[in-house]
Amino acid sequence: MSVPIYLDYNATTPVAPEVAEAMLAYLREHFGNPSSDHVYGRRAAQAVAAAREAVAGLIGAPAGSLCFTGCATEANNLALRGVARALRESGRHLIISAVEHPSVIGPAERLRADGWAVTVLPVDECGQVDPQALEAALRPDTVLVSVMLANNEVGTLQPVAELAALTRPRGILLHTDAAQAVGKIPVNVDDLGVDLLTLAGHKFYAPKGVGALYVRPGTSIEPLLVGGGQEQGLRPGTENVPHIVALGAAARLAATSLVAEAERLQGLRDRLHARLQAAIAGLRLNGHPDQRLPNTLNLSFPDVTGRALLDAVADSIAASVGSACHEDSATVSGVLAAMGLSPARARGAVRLSVGRFTANGDIDRAADVLRQAHARLSARD
Incomplete structure (x- = not known):
């Protein structure tokens, strides 16, 4: 058959052959813990830093603004719930679209159960949000808007830059789940005007089990887990070096073509x-x-x-x-x-x-x- x-x-x-090849050495000889202060650890730390540069470069972001996660679902949870924790005294209103991935809908519903007000923006027959609908939904206590960049089912692109033009002057944070977009179309965080952006490795030829969250410098966000100080304190735990290396290789591969x-x-x-x-x-x-x-x-x-x-x-x-x-x-x-x-x-x-x-x-x-x-x-x- x-x-x-x-x-x-x-x-x-x-997984692209070039990506699989890049990660193999970090499953074998370069197995060190990036936090270890010896040659094995330094090699691992250097590899993580190089991957961070590559992934950040793919979305036009500074390397220090990128937090590696285990997947896009974790990144989306960190974005919504992490911002909610940090800004809970500033307001308790969140806005999402009606076509979000379950990893955005789920955290939003959890926040609703915790007493947050959640507004769900409708979409038109093509699956797009109307920026005027967002403007009408904004409130004095709105602290975060989350609208995906590209829909996973129908592929529709959202007018994220237009949405940012409404949120940024009001000091409201904007998150976009770009898991389906990064690696397929040009994505630049400054052009979009977003404060947080999610990406997933396995959507552009890296292995499953690695993703990242871009966090614009100065954005209020708290970690969901506590432990060590890895990933700027946002995601404690020993880094998954082979998969992070693979994500960097996939980002370089995407950028070339x-x-x-x-x-x-x-x-x-x-x-x-x-x-x-x-x-x-x-x-x-x-x-x-x-x-x-x-x-x-x-x-x-x-x-x-x-x-x-x-x-x-x-x-x-x-x-x-x-x-x-x-x-x-x-x-x-x-x-x-x-x-x-x-x-x-x-x-x-x-x-x-x-x-x-x-x-x-x-x-x-x-x-x-x-x-x-x-x-x-x-x-x-």
Whole structure:
């Protein structure tokens, strides 16, 4: 049996060979603790510092503003709950969007249970927040706004810089979950105007188990854990040196070909869309037609469910009906519901995301397989 075509790069990416090679030495001979004051420790500390420079450089940030974490979920929790701890005497109002990842929704709901007021901003049919809606929701006691940069299900990009233009003059902190964006499109913290930004290694060819939180210098934030003084005191615990080295290598790899690779991925994405659109009447695009990630294609197939379609092509294609964090759920995607999709259209949705190892031949084969499977399933109905 042939290996299925992988079209689920938004769920996770394979580790790039260059990245795996970079981390190997730090699993073997350079095994020191970065806090140790001898040659083994110094080598590890130097490797962490070099990785910090590389990752910070990818997002246009100073190296000292980056805190390594175990994943984007930890970074999002640190951003929301860490800021809430630091500013609890200044105000207790938080704003998020209706299409956030569970790792933002969860901390927000925890804060709500602790007595915080939480406002959830609606999105339009393309999945975007209206800056005017944010302006109307801001209150004297608002201390933090969290709106993702790119949606993990439909790829829609949010007008984060416009949101920052509303929060910054008021002294309100702005966090963006950029886990799906960093490494796929150019991201610069100053251009966005954000105070905090989350990224995840396994979304751009580093291993799972490493992420980072950018914290603009001077931002009020407290650690969630207590212990040693690692990561500027924000994330105590011995650093995961091999994975941090890998994250640095992935950042350098992304930086060398970011624009060209984004153009290539968009070409693959649009090729797949065009072939499916020509073959399947009633196919609908979900998400913004232009302002979205170059690799992401969320489509609603008529007269079938996305789950049934993916089950039918499972030997040939690996894709998803939405966020990997919801993959076992039979309910309609919260993102698609927030966008106002009908239940039937939402149930027919499939997320197809391409990546570094996707080729033209994969796209053509995938389009044929999906077309044939849809024809079989819809004929049964």
